[in-house]
Amino acid sequence: MSVDRATVAKIASLARIRMGEDALDRMVPEFNMILAWVEQLGEVDTSGVEPMTAVIPQALRLRDDVVDADPLTGGGIRDEILANAPAPEHGFFGVPKVIE
Numbered sequence: 074m075s076v077d078r079a080t081v082a083k084i085a086s087l088a089r090i091r092m093g094e095d096a097l098d099r100m101v102p103e104f105n106m107i108l109a110w111v112e113q114l115g116e117v118d119t120s121g122v123e124p125m126t127a128v129i130p131q132a133l134r135l136r137d138d139v140v141d142a143d144p145l146t147g148g149g150i151r152d153e154i155l156a157n158a159p160a161p162e163h164g165f166f167g168v169p170k171v172i173e
Contacts, residue, residue, distance in 0.1 A: 074108050074112070075105060076104040078098065084104075
């Protein structure tokens with residue numbers, strides 16, 4: 074695949090980047106080098122490689138989900154809190170549906 078000056082101008086227009094005539098001419102070989110590099114990456118055999126989201130292993134740091142029973146810190150008083158709610162439902166705050 075090859076990029077010409079008209080294609081660079083179209084890409085700049087779509088990206089809303091104003092480019093002068095000399096900048097357009099400078100970008101043609103840049104785009105062609107990038108596309109050649111991408112084609113070169115396509116030649117690499119990745120059949121034995123599992124897809125991954127990061128190059129290093131990552132694990133979420135989780136904590137135990139424990140309700141604090143101390144009423145001073147807010148735990149264990151769900152019924153008292155929901156008594157002030159205008160429309161409690163099944164142990165939760167009831168809210169109106171929002172559908173657009």
